[in-house]
Amino acid sequence: MRTDPMPRDQRRSLARRCFLEGEPVPEGLVSASVLRSWERSRHYGLSVGDKVLHGPIRAPDLRDARAGLQALLNIAVPELGRLHEALPHGQWMLACISDAGVVLTSIGRVKAGELSSGLRAGNRLHEPAAGTTGPGCALAERRPVIISAGEHYLDEASRFSCAAVPLFDHLGRMVGVLNASSSSDCRPIQLLDALVLSSKAIQRELVRHQTAAAYLHFHARADMLGTPLEGVLAIGPDGEIVGANDDARGALREGAADLEGLAVEALLGCSLARLLDGVGDAPRRLVLGNGLCLHARVERPRKARLALAAGRPGADRGAAEETEPAISRALRHVTHAMQRQLPVLIQGETGTGKEVFARASHAASARAQGPFVAVNCSAIPADLIEAELFGYEDGAFTGARRGGASGRFEQAHGGTVLLDEIGDMPLALQPKLLRVLQERRIARLGGGAERPIDVAVVCATHLDLEALVAQKRFREDLYYRINGVRVSLPPLRERADFPQIVAHILQREGGGFQLSDDAFAIIAAFSWPGNIRQLDTVLRFAITALECEGERGGIIEIDHLPDDFRAAARRAPGLSAPGARLTQEVSSLERGIVREALAARDGNRTHAARDLGISRATLYRKLGPAVRRPPDDPV
Numbered sequence: 001m002r003t004d005p006m007p008r009d010q011r012r013s014l015a016r017r018c019f020l021e022g023e024p025v026p027e028g029l030v031s032a033s034v035l036r037s038w039e040r041s042r043h044y045g046l047s048v049g050d051k052v053l054h055g056p057i058r059a060p061d062l063r064d065a066r067a068g069l070q071a072l073l074n075i076a077v078p079e080l081g082r083l084h085e086a087l088p089h090g091q092w093m094l095a096c097i098s099d100a101g102v103v104l105t106s107i108g109r110v111k112a113g114e115l116s117s118g119l120r121a122g123n124r125l126h127e128p129a130a131g132t133t134g135p136g137c138a139l140a141e142r143r144p145v146i147i148s149a150g151e152h153y154l155d156e157a158s159r160f161s162c163a164a165v166p167l168f169d170h171l172g173r174m175v176g177v178l179n180a181s182s183s184s185d186c187r188p189i190q191l192l193d194a195l196v197l198s199s200k201a202i203q204r205e206l207v208r209h210q211t212a213a214a215y216l217h218f219h220a221r222a223d224m225l226g227t228p229l230e231g232v233l234a235i236g237p238d239g240e241i242v243g244a245n246d247d248a249r250g251a252l253r254e255g256a257a258d259l260e261g262l263a264v265e266a267l268l269g270c271s272l273a274r275l276l277d278g279v280g281d282a283p284r285r286l287v288l289g290n291g292l293c294l295h296a297r298v299e300r301p302r303k304a305r306l307a308l309a310a311g312r313p314g315a316d317r318g319a320a321e322e323t324e325p326a327i328s329r330a331l332r333h334v335t336h337a338m339q340r341q342l343p344v345l346i347q348g349e350t351g352t353g354k355e356v357f358a359r360a361s362h363a364a365s366a367r368a369q370g371p372f373v374a375v376n377c378s379a380i381p382a383d384l385i386e387a388e389l390f391g392y393e394d395g396a397f398t399g400a401r402r403g404g405a406s407g408r409f410e411q412a413h414g415g416t417v418l419l420d421e422i423g424d425m426p427l428a429l430q431p432k433l434l435r436v437l438q439e440r441r442i443a444r445l446g447g448g449a450e451r452p453i454d455v456a457v458v459c460a461t462h463l464d465l466e467a468l469v470a471q472k473r474f475r476e477d478l479y480y481r482i483n484g485v486r487v488s489l490p491p492l493r494e495r496a497d498f499p500q501i502v503a504h505i506l507q508r509e510g511g512g513f514q515l516s517d518d519a520f521a522i523i524a525a526f527s528w529p530g531n532i533r534q535l536d537t538v539l540r541f542a543i544t545a546l547e548c549e550g551e552r553g554g555i556i557e558i559d560h561l562p563d564d565f566r567a568a569a570r571r572a573p574g575l576s577a578p579g580a581r582l583t584q585e586v587s588s589l590e591r592g593i594v595r596e597a598l599a600a601r602d603g604n605r606t607h608a609a610r611d612l613g614i615s616r617a618t619l620y621r622k623l624g625p626a627v628r629r630p631p632d633d634p635v
């Protein structure tokens with residue numbers, strides 16, 4: 001007689017009941033890693049009814065955690081962005097979490113608000129704080145895990161399911177975890193595979209970001225070269241290994257042992273000089289001493305990797321280029337799309353910099369010499385928008401200007417037109433816009449002849465156009481026409497480069513301004529519903545307050561911020577006077593770390609700052625007032 005297997009949720013409930021009642025858990029009900037994680041959670045003193053999931057760390061600590069893992073974030077954030085784009089809309093939140101279990105950044109929004117708040121940057125998800133969760137368990141077990149619904153330790157987490165994969169750096173050290181969570185009971189095996197590939201791609205990039213004389217890519221199969229599954233070695237100028245991914249460790253050494261410091265010649269039987277002879281050639285075969293045959297390709301480091309230095313927002317070219325790599329990549333994609341007259345759709349909450357991005361794309365494109373014309377579709381009365389966009393002939397309507405007028409499309413000829421707030425385009429006008437985009441010809445209102453127009457079309461909106469299409473408030477055919485290349489600009493609270501954006505704005509306001517650590521902590525903890533526009537206003541307010549005290553340049557303190565931020569500061573524990581001792585201790589600790597980094601780099605400030613993931617200006621600041629920046633050392 002066939003017995004039906006017990007459904008998954010019943011197996012879990014039975015295992016949980018046995019575990020909580022102190023009875024042995026029958027085999028096969030939950031995985032061994034889940035059981036070990038439950039035991040650890042109990043050992044940490046957690047009870048299943050506890051509510052400790054949402055205890056965030058302080059903003060300055062989050063800033064430090066991010067700074068310490070900046071190199072990882074620079075690579076992981078765009079990788080997560082790509083993965084998120086490929087997932088069904090609104091069902092998954094992705095996060096990058098530090099090795100200490102702190103959420104560094106998360107992407108995506110799901111309907112269950114609690115999941116969003118559980119994965120908010122700064123929250124702690126390691127086992128001692130949150131019991132069994134995907135990230136906590138993956139960190140403790142150092143391997144990929146799926147934790148579904150009731151496999152979570154805390155009852156309050158049992159509505160969620162997650163897949164989590166640890167991240168390792170170029171030295172094979174665990175530096176964090178990638179996590180995907182949903183508010184349903186599921187076992188996302190395929191998503192786990194995708195996360196594993198992403199983690200491999202990230203480690204491979206971390207190896208390729210090491211300062212090296214060459215990178216050796218290899219695999220036993222030639223067709224696997226260039227994929228996240230290949231092995232990669234970073235080789236220093238003396239031929240020593242300075243970094244490797246886990247696949248390289250696994251292939252070259254039993255048990256992923258240390259490769260660092262070994263001579264490449266001893267390892268591969270081929271000197272660095274001989275390897276470099278083959279740069280640019282097709283893949284070659286390497287036969288190792290143990291008979292293993294590998295297909296290999298040698299890559300020289302690129303001279304200049306994308307500089308993430310502070311820049312000048314508002315100066316069209318480069319404003320977006322200098323922010324997150326994901327945004328820089330999107331910028332390059334968009335400029336190519338514009339060249340080919342493929343429409344671009346920029347989505348993002350209000351104030352996230354959609355217009356700045358559009359202007360930067362235009363300025364970086366082959367159309368830069370042509371006009372950039374921005375039209376705010378929500379600011380023009382519905383009955384005037386047609387004339388505004390397409391122009392009109394003499395006498396086309398009552399009140400029309402004598403001799404007619406050109407429309408915004410005509411004015412943008414040879415350049416770019418930005419249709420801002422496209423979601424507010426009246427439904428009645430949408431077929432005409434669609435025709436113009438398809439035929440690239442316009443006729444002015446009032447019966448004018450058709451004229452060809454050569455414009456790159458960029459549309460921007462803070463609305464969810466797919467939802468508008470579903471509600472029949474936006475035409476589906478127009479949506480597909482404008483959705484050539486889609487760029488989603490993240491809200492400010494999710495941006496890993498928040499400190500750089502602050503630095504951009506301060507620099508644009510004349511430079512010389514800095515935020516005190518306390519003031520930075522307060523603004524970093526804010527949720528910024530108005531995004532960069534709101535941050536911009538607050539910082540300019542603070543600069544004005546500082547200048548009223550007669551200081552041109554100088555340190556912005558909490559007292560210079562608007563009222564509501566000062567009130568938040570009074571509520572925040574550990575800031576200002578009572579926290580002075582702590583601040584001093586932290587500063588002295590930081591000074592020690594910076595000195596160590598300088599010593600490791602023979603006093604080279606640029607290299608030390610890069611190792612620490614901070615700018616040279618910050619490095620000088622952390623060294624304290626006693627250390628003056630030499631006049632020939634511009635930061």
Ligand SMILES: Nc1ncnc2c1ncn2[C@@H]1O[C@H](COP(=O)(O)OP(=O)(O)OP(=O)(O)O)[C@@H](O)[C@H]1O
Pocket residue numbers: 313314319320323348349350351352353354355356357420460462501504505532533536
């Ligand atoms: N990367 C950046 N660095 C610094 N400031 C920026 C950046 N991006 C945008 N800003 C500033 O933020 C403000 C808002 O930018 P922008 O008008 O492009 O946003 P938006 O998303 O188009 O807003 P809306 O949805 O309201 O039209 C502007 O003052 C702009 O200068």
